[in-house]
Amino acid sequence: MQRNVLIAGDLHGNATFAQALLQVARRKECARVFVVGDFGAWEHMHSGRRYFDVVNRAAKKAGVTVYFLDGNHDKSSLLHELYDEHPDDEGFLVCRSHLRYAPRGHRWTWAGTSFAAFGGAASTDKAWRLAREARKAAKAETRRRYGSSKRPETAGTLWFPEEEMTDEELDALLEADDSPVDVLLTHDKPRASEPPWNRKDKPECYPNQDRIQRVVRTLRPAVLFHGHLHVRYTDTIASGDGQWTRVEGLACDPEAAQYLEYSTEHSWYVLELPYAEQRLAGTDETEPRSLPA
Ligand SMILES: [Fe+2]
Ligand SMILES: [Fe+2]
The missing domain is CATH 3.60.21.10 (Metallo-dependent phosphatases)
Structure with a gap:
């Protein structure tokens, strides 16, 4: 393998x-x-x-x-x-x-x-995403008032609270x-x-x-x-x-x-596995060992 x-x-x-x-x-x-x-x-x-x-x-x-x-x-x-x-x-x-x-x-x-x-x-664009969700919700509400039976979920579709x-x-x-x-x-x-x-x-x-x-x-x-x-x-x-x-x-x-x-x-x-690099215990903190790319 x-x-x-x-x-x-x-x-x-x-x-x-x-x-x-x-x-x-x-x-x-x-x-x-x-x-x-x-x-x-x-x-x-x-x-x-x-x-x-x-x-x-x-x-x-x-x-x-x-x-x-x-x-x-x-x-x-x-x-x-x-x-x-x-x-x-x-x-x-x-x-x-x-x-x-x-x-x-x-x-x-x-x-x-x-x-x-x-x-x-x-997300740094959280406000933009929430505003878009709100616009979608408002549009869905308007459609409902005009007789649409669709109730699309809008919250949590563009920005995820988790x-x-x-x-x-x-x-x-x-x-x-x-x-x-x-x-x-x-x-x-x-x-x-x-x-x-x-x-x-x-x-x-x-x-x-x-x-x-x-x-x-x-x-x-x-x-x-x-x-x-x-x-x-x-x-x-x-x-x-x-x-x-x-x-x-x-x-x-x-x-x-x-x-x-x-x-x-x-x-x-x-x-590449197994990952061959050794832990750097004991290395001088002021001089990081140069690591392979
Ligand atoms: Fe990201
Ligand atoms: Fe990304």
């Missing part, structure tokens, strides 16, 4: 790009693709259900299983509602035969390498298991990393970035992959007690790209 994992940034329901990624996975000998949030879990919409079907069919054909954690633009409450009763042997929720969701705090081991997933982030972790949610997850991991997968960035371009450097984003930072300090991963910023960068941050975490921010699908130096190749990373 091919052990490598293709870690990928935000797809935003872009089926064409998902199919291109599956071809990259085949070329790079990856039996798994893991998308670090904003995957496009919109099963409350017909188009979202179709997207899941299309990606699943393409994954099956490619002989690849696609995994994802939730971003702020994934309706994770519905994933739990639909799939909590259908975990696979590793505890992922089975959305389709070749499509699996990693809930917040989920841990697993692939080829001797331990992983944890912590989804969620804050989008970021709460402090209580994180407390419970870390209390349940605070043991270290090799690889941490998140949607949001840790507060301390410094990308060259940061469209989320806003006060409303800091609480969740602080939560991810807390996860880093507790689990001390050797490497962390995240999305959400839509920019590719590598940084190294302190995770406490002289240890360091390499942070790999991944870009997104081409349609959501805004960074001038964007390239589609910035959207993925081939993670």
